[in-house]
Amino acid sequence: MRILLICNYKPDVGGISGQVEILQRKLRNEGHTADIFSTKGSVLWRLGLLGKLHKAALKYDVLHVHCCSGWGFLPAVVGVNVGRRLGKRVVLTYHGGGGERFFAKHTRMVKHYLTRTDANIVLSGFLGEVFTHYGIPYTTIPNIIEFDDTQFRKRTSIAPNFICIRTHEELYNIPCILRAFRQVQTELPEATLTLVGDGSQHNALIEMVKDLGLTNVTFTGRVDNKQIYQYLDQADIMLSAPKVDNMPVSLLEAMNAGLLIISSDVGGVPYMIENNKTGLLFTSDDSNELANLMITAVRHSSESIDIIQNAHQAVNVYRWENVRKQLYTTYGFSA
Numbered sequence: 001m002r003i004l005l006i007c008n009y010k011p012d013v014g015g016i017s018g019q020v021e022i023l024q025r026k027l028r029n030e031g032h033t034a035d036i037f038s039t040k041g042s043v044l045w046r047l048g049l050l051g052k053l054h055k056a057a058l059k060y061d062v063l064h065v066h067c068c069s070g071w072g073f074l075p076a077v078v079g080v081n082v083g084r085r086l087g088k089r090v091v092l093t094y095h096g097g098g099g100e101r102f103f104a105k106h107t108r109m110v111k112h113y114l115t116r117t118d119a120n121i122v123l124s125g126f127l128g129e130v131f132t133h134y135g136i137p138y139t140t141i142p143n144i145i146e147f148d149d150t151q152f153r154k155r156t157s158i159a160p161n162f163i164c165i166r167t168h169e170e171l172y173n174i175p176c177i178l179r180a181f182r183q184v185q186t187e188l189p190e191a192t193l194t195l196v197g198d199g200s201q202h203n204a205l206i207e208m209v210k211d212l213g214l215t216n217v218t219f220t221g222r223v224d225n226k227q228i229y230q231y232l233d234q235a236d237i238m239l240s241a242p243k244v245d246n247m248p249v250s251l252l253e254a255m256n257a258g259l260l261i262i263s264s265d266v267g268g269v270p271y272m273i274e275n276n277k278t279g280l281l282f283t284s285d286d287s288n289e290l291a292n293l294m295i296t297a298v299r300h301s302s303e304s305i306d307i308i309q310n311a312h313q314a315v316n317v318y319r320w321e322n323v324r325k326q327l328y329t330t331y332g333f334s335a
Contacts, residue, residue: 007066009038068096097267126268160191163235168199183291
């Protein structure tokens, strides 16, 4: 097969771009041609986007579009237009937890493009319900995770060493974690918190740490994906408090590394984490509930370790060997 992967691509940043990089690597390893076409660029560059993609897409059999809400929907607009014009097979994967709001606001546009594809892919049952509501056909295929099985560390106890690997943007609600951590430190003064990532709220978060009088908080800035497991190995509990989300890869990586997950129960998260079985879920933006779970997880290590073991088994569904057949079917190719 010859597949062109179309998205707002930026190398080494994770998220959608990270998923596209993994997919490209897996397809190439199996002998297929797989290249990336990025729709990211200046306004001037994007003015000629349709022509650029039309020229690039001529030699491919399948156009696999990866998009999300807002400007992230641009790959769908250009990808579907070019694919239909050239008679190519168009497969679209919709990422991100903001789909419900975006579909409601731009229903006509969304239905126009997502009903002109040959196949649509959603990552979880959460977005599947949104697609069903608007009468848009879809197949559920989860994210592909490249697990390093050597990175799993079996924990015999749970120390109050917390980590959060989320972009420092309002959507991911890091302030909720900081407020909870303040409560945790009154009970567990030795607790540590590592914040991996960067974003528009980065400086404000540093100031918030000072204002709250927190200690043992480390800001790493943006970290290359290849170094993520080094940071995961130094912690025992992964925290995530987004207001909206779909299928965060960072949580899956943490599950594979043997950390306990504590996350807000938003979007697609409850579809990937079963509360009290493969992780712990709390009500979005409830820092009191989050703090209580953090303290309980440390003080009841044996229960936390049982949850970690369950989670480590559950992540197998995201391995390439368990995803490839479904994906190839959407491509119209027999695996």
